[in-house]
Amino acid sequence: MKKFxxxxxxxxxxxxxxxxxxxxxxxxxxxxxxxxxxxESRQLFNEYDQNENSANKKYLGKVVCVYGKVADKGVDSKGAMSLILEGGEMAGVGCQFDKIVMDDIKDVKKGQVIKVKGVCTGMLMDVVLVDCVPDDSN
Amino acid sequence: MKKNIILSLSVVCLTVFSAIGQSKYFTRNGKVVFDATTSTSPEKISGKNEKATSVLDASNGQMEFAILMKAFMFEKALMEEHFNENYVESDKFPKASFKGSIKNMSEINLSKDGSYAAKVSGKLTVHGVTKDVETNGSIVVKGGVVNAKSEFKILLSAYNVEIPSLVADKVAKEATITVDVNFEPLK
Structure with missing residues (x-):
């Protein structure tokens, strides 16, 4: 009993x-x-561009690794950085980086090819990845 | 002489056209904060989304926002999971949007530094439900950057967001939404 x-x-x-x-x-x-x-970032963008619903079924909430040329780099008023990797004509794959990896991406330049891992949250204009970190694996 | 006149005329035209042409403002890095903390909450119930996309047309005050629900970041992993899976069902409804306008756009000059009060109204779609909303905000123009801020409350039940009775007194019935965006001229 006691044991129990x-x-x-x-x-x-x-x-x-x-x-x-x-x-x-x-x-x-x-x-x-x-x-x-x-x-490739272009491929992810194209899949979303062609059929958002089926792309959402496949990628939404998943960790996705994309590589491609940096089309644009943005810094907000608080110093947080985001990169847009090339996709289509007007938009691409927007990557929001985790604060702890800011130092790793601050020297990234437009036109440079970069590999990024993040959580896919869907598409607005860009396909949006959040929680991104640079991916060094090959 | 004639040449000079033509030249100066074209310069004037160019300036005017570029000023008119610059009526659209845009951001893809807008910030939206969701907060459902109440006095009885055991902890802060708040998530931050820094990937809101928005367009503002200064010529008529038309404004659109879109956000991805999965891009809301919470401090606690479990809270984020509950938010996405149980409350806003972000697999089913991945986006939220606002379509509306600044009612007093005629009083706001985005090409001149200053701060302005804005009256905003439009339709907010969350969790697949669309409702009319009206709120006040502020716009601060400084050195070509247009910062727009607003805070408003939404009744969660109005958007069919159900809160289980077990935690009903720990989650605010009305969530506070804070919007903070820096618009840039659309190139």
Whole structure:
């Protein structure tokens, strides 16, 4: 009987601890996550451009790795940086970078080819990737 | 002499045309913050989206915003998951948008530095539901950059966002939406 109570307490305790861990788990970056898809930024843009719904089914919320030429670089008033990788004529793949990797991308120039991993959130004008980190793997 | 007149005329024309031509303003890095914290919340319930796309037509005050729901970032991973999966169902409704106008655009001069009060009204679509909204905002023009800010509340139930009764008293029924965008002239 006593044994049973002790086991019950241990089980409940670990359950509570796990719930507490889950509850407080911080926002997860993508640097330790494997990309579900790797492709050229043009290809991702084209898939969205042709059929947004089917592209959303495939990519929405997934970690995607894209590579392509930097078409534009933006810095907002607070110093946060974003890159647009080439896609179509007017728009491309917009990548919003995590604050902790700002130093890694600050020297990136327009026209340079770069590989970026991020979470695909869908398409507005650009296909938007958030939580981006530069990807060094080949 | 004639040549000079033609030259100066064309210069005048060019200036006028480029001034007229510059009526559209644009951003793809607008900031939108969602906050549903109440006094009884155990923690801050707030997410930030820094990828809002917006176009403002200064000639008539027409304005459009679009945001991707999955681009809202929360401090806690679980909160982000709940927001996307249980509340706004962002797989089903990946976008939210606003289409409307600045009602008092005639009082606002975006090519002149200054701060202006803006009255905005239009249709807001969230979670597949479209509602009329009206709000006030401010526009500050400084050195060619047009900053627009606004804050308004939306009743979550009006957009069919259901909050489970278990946490109903911990999540605000009305979420506060804060918008902060820097418009650039559309090239």
């Amino acid at each position: 109570i002790i086991i019950a307490i241990i089980v409940m305790g670990s359950g509570v601890a796990y719930a507490y861990y889950l509850f407080n788990k911080p926002h997860q970056g993508v640097s330790h996550k494997e990309a579900a898809y790797t492709m």
